[in-house]
Amino acid sequence: MSAPVSSRTAPSRLRRIEPAALGAVVFREATMFRRYWRSTTFSSVVEPTIYLLAFGFGFGSLVARVAGYDYIDFVGTGIVATAVLFGSAFPGMFGTFIKRVFQKTYDAVLATPVDTEELVAAEALWIALRSGVLGVVPMLVAIAFGLQPSWGMLLVPLIGALTGFGFAAFGIWVSGIVPSIDSFGYVISAVVTPLFLVAGTFFPIDGLPGWASTAALLNPLYHCVELVRSAVFGFSLLTDLGHVAALAVFGVVMWLLAVRRLRARLVL
Amino acid sequence: MPATPAPSTTAPPDGTASLGLSLRGVVKTFGALRAVDGLDLDVRAGTCLGLLGPNGAGKSTTMRLLTAQAVADEGTIEVLGFPVPEQSKQARAQMGVVPQQDNLDIELTVRQNLQVFARLYRLPRAGRNAAVERALEVAQLTGRADTRVDDLSGGMRRRLLIARALVHRPRLVLLDEPTVGLDPQVRQELWALVDALRSEGVTVLMSTHYIEEAERLADDVAVMSAGRVIAFGTPTALTVEHAGSRVLEVYGPPSRLLEVERVAAAAGLPTRRTGPAVAVLRAEAAPAAVTDALPDAVVRPSTLEDVFVLLTGEKVE
Ligand SMILES: Nc1ncnc2c1ncn2[C@@H]1O[C@H](COP(=O)(O)OP(=O)(O)OP(=O)(O)O)[C@@H](O)[C@H]1O
Ligand SMILES: [Mg+2]
Numbered sequence A: 001m002s003a004p005v006s007s008r009t010a011p012s013r014l015r016r017i018e019p020a021a022l023g024a025v026v027f028r029e030a031t032m033f034r035r036y037w038r039s040t041t042f043s044s045v046v047e048p049t050i051y052l053l054a055f056g057f058g059f060g061s062l063v064a065r066v067a068g069y070d071y072i073d074f075v076g077t078g079i080v081a082t083a084v085l086f087g088s089a090f091p092g093m094f095g096t097f098i099k100r101v102f103q104k105t106y107d108a109v110l111a112t113p114v115d116t117e118e119l120v121a122a123e124a125l126w127i128a129l130r131s132g133v134l135g136v137v138p139m140l141v142a143i144a145f146g147l148q149p150s151w152g153m154l155l156v157p158l159i160g161a162l163t164g165f166g167f168a169a170f171g172i173w174v175s176g177i178v179p180s181i182d183s184f185g186y187v188i189s190a191v192v193t194p195l196f197l198v199a200g201t202f203f204p205i206d207g208l209p210g211w212a213s214t215a216a217l218l219n220p221l222y223h224c225v226e227l228v229r230s231a232v233f234g235f236s237l238l239t240d241l242g243h244v245a246a247l248a249v250f251g252v253v254m255w256l257l258a259v260r261r262l263r264a265r266l267v268l
Numbered sequence B: 001m002p003a004t005p006a007p008s009t010t011a012p013p014d015g016t017a018s019l020g021l022s023l024r025g026v027v028k029t030f031g032a033l034r035a036v037d038g039l040d041l042d043v044r045a046g047t048c049l050g051l052l053g054p055n056g057a058g059k060s061t062t063m064r065l066l067t068a069q070a071v072a073d074e075g076t077i078e079v080l081g082f083p084v085p086e087q088s089k090q091a092r093a094q095m096g097v098v099p100q101q102d103n104l105d106i107e108l109t110v111r112q113n114l115q116v117f118a119r120l121y122r123l124p125r126a127g128r129n130a131a132v133e134r135a136l137e138v139a140q141l142t143g144r145a146d147t148r149v150d151d152l153s154g155g156m157r158r159r160l161l162i163a164r165a166l167v168h169r170p171r172l173v174l175l176d177e178p179t180v181g182l183d184p185q186v187r188q189e190l191w192a193l194v195d196a197l198r199s200e201g202v203t204v205l206m207s208t209h210y211i212e213e214a215e216r217l218a219d220d221v222a223v224m225s226a227g228r229v230i231a232f233g234t235p236t237a238l239t240v241e242h243a244g245s246r247v248l249e250v251y252g253p254p255s256r257l258l259e260v261e262r263v264a265a266a267a268g269l270p271t272r273r274t275g276p277a278v279a280v281l282r283a284e285a286a287p288a289a290v291t292d293a294l295p296d297a298v299v300r301p302s303t304l305e306d307v308f309v310l311l312t313g314e315k316v317e
Helices: A019-059 A071-102 A105-110 A116-134 A136-144 A151-175 A181-197 A210-216 A220-233 A237-266 B059-066 B088-093 B110-120 B125-138 B154-166 B184-199 B211-217 B235-243 B254-266 B288-293 B304-312
Strands: B019-030 B033-044 B048-052 B074-079 B082-084 B095-098 B172-176 B203-208 B220-225 B228-233 B246-251 B271-274 B277-280 B298-301
Touching (some): A019 A116, A019 A136, A019 B110, A071 A116, A071 A136, A071 A151, A071 A181, A071 A237, A105 A116, A105 A237, A116 A136, A116 A237, A151 A220, A151 A237, A220 A237, B019 B203, B033 B059, B033 B203, B033 B220, B033 B228, B048 B184, B048 B211, B059 B074, B059 B172, B059 B203, B082 B088, B088 B095, B095 B154, B110 B125, B110 B154, B184 B203, B184 B211, B203 B211, B211 B304, B220 B304, B228 B235, B228 B304, B235 B304, B254 B288, B271 B304
Parallel strands (some): B048 B203, B048 B220, B095 B172, B172 B203
Antiparallel strands (some): B019 B033, B019 B074, B074 B082, B246 B277, B246 B298, B271 B277
16 A cells, blocks of 8 residues: 555645645534543543652652743643644554555545545644643643743643644554554654653753754654743743744644655545 | 547636546556556436446546646646646645545534635635535535434445535535445445536536446446546437347256357357346347347347446456
């Protein structure tokens, strides 16, 4: 099935992305979500909360302040990125794979006036919105443990959604590459786990060796962590615009990769 | 060579072509396999074309080409006047597709499935509920609207699969083996549904294994084998052309059947085997030598099935 993509795929001239097409696909997801929100929400919220409590209490008893923050403030804001990552990359990978391979949902959708670009954008958008909202939950838990509420926190779902779009598209892209659903294990161990650990969530990345802290700048999740901290504790305009730009570029690149990959899989 | 009407070279790209769809010299390969191999096919607007062919003939691949879910290596495709795949989206907006493999959302209810498709097909908000209700009636599932698809019988699922493709009142419907595996009564119901579509002027392309279905529903039949159309015409014309008007059928042991085949071959008449019998086609043209040699033969009118088996060498259900 991994034949050369060139002559066999649809002409990739720029087609308009129709909001109505995105809306229809999102409507399907939302209808489905009404059935499953309990289980989906549970797993994407509980895990980051456990990390928060484990690090907050375990590590927090050893170090009082990190990078100029109380540790609970440091990890309570950084943990948003973890929740967003789990809430976007995993549904992107598993959900998309199941819908494409087992349920043939995408075959049904592409027989209607919806193109692969729109399908991928809508799926990523829906996951992004969801993960943006879910990402706030561990932060609320942190508030219960001493993180000071601030108005900037209202921007956190937006930051989460921007980050979540890229990671959802990343997951969709990966779902079009792996030969079977079992292969996600490799991606999770080799890509997702390092990204989540080395994002400045639990410890500052400038404590790492020089090469590693430079590499961490390429981690989109790091930009999410920094943006959330800025939103909560105060922006520094130029740096934060840089973070937004990094996340936006990440989102667009992942979307393009995901579209290419899924089209090769869905259009024979 | 293909016995199809003249190509439409002047079809306006606004969906008003007199051809429902047309394929010209279409080739689709999967590696070394030529699944569609120089296919020429036209479906006139408002007619039902039955695509008959054995397993692997390329029927489903052809359907995918028409929705741009497969892209041809060679040839040109036009659907409702739109070139495909270039303007496939516009064409898809006006067509309904019933796939061979059921891809309903089994965890959603009947109504939710239809609501999703009403949106995918861009029905305006004001007309959506009415369209969903109408589709429920078409599927005869109004009473089960809030049942999860998972809990429907096979026949109900198939009716929903068809109704889902009709929710936006398409001008063209692709049906890929719509009645396979259904009991005769449900099949009758689906036939009535296709009949209703035709009387509304909807263009239908329907692939099937069931000869009876093609005879009953299709204005024209295309017999497909190894990726191309090997015979085309109305069921009656095809039957007469390839099998004549009458058939002599002889039942007997293998030795007797061999003998019958020899006699027919000597007179230049085609034959076909069906289990314990051999059928001599074009019997109306049989010389006395043949009829005299076959006193045990039963005479019956020829059927499309005779043609199908003769042309494809396949048994049929
Ligand atoms: N995605 C694919 N990759 C490789 N080969 C394929 C693919 N899809 C179809 N084929 C091959 O193309 C040929 C035509 O298949 P197709 O499904 O179009 O036949 P069909 O006429 O619909 O058969 P059936 O009556 O069994 O449904 C078959 O040999 C099939 O194995
Ligand atoms: Mg088929």
